[in-house]
Amino acid sequence: MTAPETEKTSVPEAEALRERALASLTTARARTTLLTSCVEDPDLTAQHSPLMSPLVWDLAHIGNQEEQWLLRAVGGREAMRPEIDGLYDAFEHPRAERPSLPLLPPAEARGYAAEVRGRVVDLLTAADFHGSRLTEAGFAFGMIAQHEQQHDETMLITHQLRRGPQALTAPDPEPVPLFPGPAEVLVPGGPFTMGTSTEPWALDNERPAHPVQVAPFWIDTTPVTNAAYQAFIEDGGYDTERWWTPEGWAHVRQHSLTAPLFWRRDGGQWLRRRFGATEAVPADEPVLHVCWYEADAYARWAGRRLPTEAEWEKAARHDPVSGRSTRYPWGDADPEPDHANLGQRHLRPAPAGSYPAGASPLGVRQLIGDVWEWTSSDFLPYPGFRAFPYKEYSEVFFGSSYKVLRGGSFAVDPVACRGTFRNWDHPIRRQIFSGFRTARSEAV
Incomplete structure (x- = not known):
């Protein structure tokens, strides 16, 4: 969908949007970290139910979506890891088959998501929130914060399905x-x-x-x-x-x-x-x-x-x-x-x-x-x-x-x-x- 350019956001409005976007992204990442650090690596790479992805897939998928929409689509940056786009495409690979994919191991997935986030914070610092529907009112940043929180809920469902001692x-x-x-x-x-x-x-x-x-x-x-x-x-x-x-x-x-x-x-x-x-x-x-x-x-x-x-x-x-x-x-x-x-x-x-x-x-x-x-x-x-x-x-x-x-x-x-x-x-x-x-x- 193509949208007309929007009016330039005032400085106070832009600062308020920056604060809201950063707070939403930070809250989501803190929750993602909790959900993926409370268990050992074998629990991250295991599939606890064929209905759900391994937790490590969700972690890297969160980073990949953030890179695609914020760094590439909004920021115009070159792709960091274009070779993994297909691995973390939810429509290309059903959940039941994701454990068989060459997924990033936990440490690498964490590092990738963290590097993406660092670059996003830099991008957000200079964002002016006008020019297109994607950037208007910080929509793309809000969309990604919501996306991560939705996957956090999915990961919490995986924790409920997981067998073993209480982790949360x-x-x-x-x-x-x-x-x-x-x-x-x-x-x-x-x-x-x-x-x-x-x-x-x-x-x-x-x-x-x-x-x-x-x-x-x-x-x-x-x-x-x-x-x-x-x-x-x-x-x-x-x-x-x-x-x-x-x-x-x-x-x-x-x-x-x-x-x-x-x-x-x-x-x-x-x-x-x-x-x-x-x-x-x-x-x-x-x-x-x-x-x-x-x-x-x-x-x-x-x-x-x-x-x-x-x-x-x-x-x-x-x-x-x-x-x-x-x-x-x-x-x-x-x-x-x-x-x-x-x-x-x-x-x-x-x-x-x-x-x-x-x-x-x-x-x-x-x-x-x-x-x-x-x-x-x-x-x-x-x-x-x-x-x-x-x-x-x-x-x-x-x-x-x-x-x-x-x-x-x-x-x-x-x-x-x-x-x-x-x-x-x-x-x-x-x-x-x-x-x-x-x-x-x-x-x-």
């Missing part, structure tokens, strides 16, 4: 009293503005902003909890075909699913494995590691349904008083720790009903952070969508093969999470940090 620790979220509020909230019908045309670092699939008409509906005040999901299990949910779509039922039978991923029953108690430790499943946490088919079946069992993507976004962004769509449920301010469970600050969801400061104007809680929330919608382009800066970011995934997830999880950094942010995955995926909440149409 973090404090637990603050305990909260059992949520006393209403179980559901009515979202009024009418139009709202979905997507964005003004968020400077928003990705192509979030654009453009467009009006959407939504009928009135009820939505769960909090995500579905482990206790509620256990009731579905105990009522024979996994053994009752009528709750499942035909594809979901076939998947359950073929793979003998009986509970969320990482759960097992020990006598009369459910246990789960979480980052190398085994613990009792906490009743008040949002359920985690369920696929779309499981979420959909639970909703049917409960006499409800999954919200559409538009319904989810209206619940998260629409302010019924002003009539406008805000950046986040709590307003336009960037996330703070009292708003949401983000950034790998904790290694688990917070109890249902946490973060009252992050509630929407209608009182819906935990729409941002804790668990990605499955919606009923296929991943499709918005009206007027234009791929930027490359079609492989979104366009090649559009269609009925992928379902949309919203809201982010405890593993998502704020730079890669906002009220318009769209995630997507196959409906069978369970290793991701996915949960859900349910909805129902208002009775006529």
Whole structure:
């Protein structure tokens, strides 16, 4: 996509953008370092699941994408390691075959990523953020910070799948009293503005902003909890075909699913494995590691349904008083720790009903952070969508093969999470940090 040249950024604006870009890149790299330094080299080069890359592949891929987009595309620099571009092309090599590639060993991958970053910092120092859509408002730097954080979440998933002693620790979220509020909230019908045309670092699939008409509906005040999901299990949910779509039922039978991923029953108690430790499943946490088919079946069992993507976004962004769509449920301010469970600050969801400061104007809680929330919608382009800066970011995934997830999880950094942010995955995926909440149409 070719964009017209933009107006020159003022000096104060440029300095603010430089600070934001550098802070976002630095935060991402600190997390990457943590995730790749907490285990020995054999764990970095091993493939812990055919669903995931070796951690060392992610590390070098992060550096390679940063080199291609910031040093080459923005800075016009010559390629540092052109011979490795193909090795770290996610579309050229499926995850299952990446361990067989001649990947950079851990020390070399670290050195390469560090050298790229050093040159990027020099480039950022002189950036003026005008001249093209790629550089406007520091978009390319924001895109790369988001890309690294997305791979950090992927690497955290690999750590969850990894067998062996616990390698990561973090404090637990603050305990909260059992949520006393209403179980559901009515979202009024009418139009709202979905997507964005003004968020400077928003990705192509979030654009453009467009009006959407939504009928009135009820939505769960909090995500579905482990206790509620256990009731579905105990009522024979996994053994009752009528709750499942035909594809979901076939998947359950073929793979003998009986509970969320990482759960097992020990006598009369459910246990789960979480980052190398085994613990009792906490009743008040949002359920985690369920696929779309499981979420959909639970909703049917409960006499409800999954919200559409538009319904989810209206619940998260629409302010019924002003009539406008805000950046986040709590307003336009960037996330703070009292708003949401983000950034790998904790290694688990917070109890249902946490973060009252992050509630929407209608009182819906935990729409941002804790668990990605499955919606009923296929991943499709918005009206007027234009791929930027490359079609492989979104366009090649559009269609009925992928379902949309919203809201982010405890593993998502704020730079890669906002009220318009769209995630997507196959409906069978369970290793991701996915949960859900349910909805129902208002009775006529």
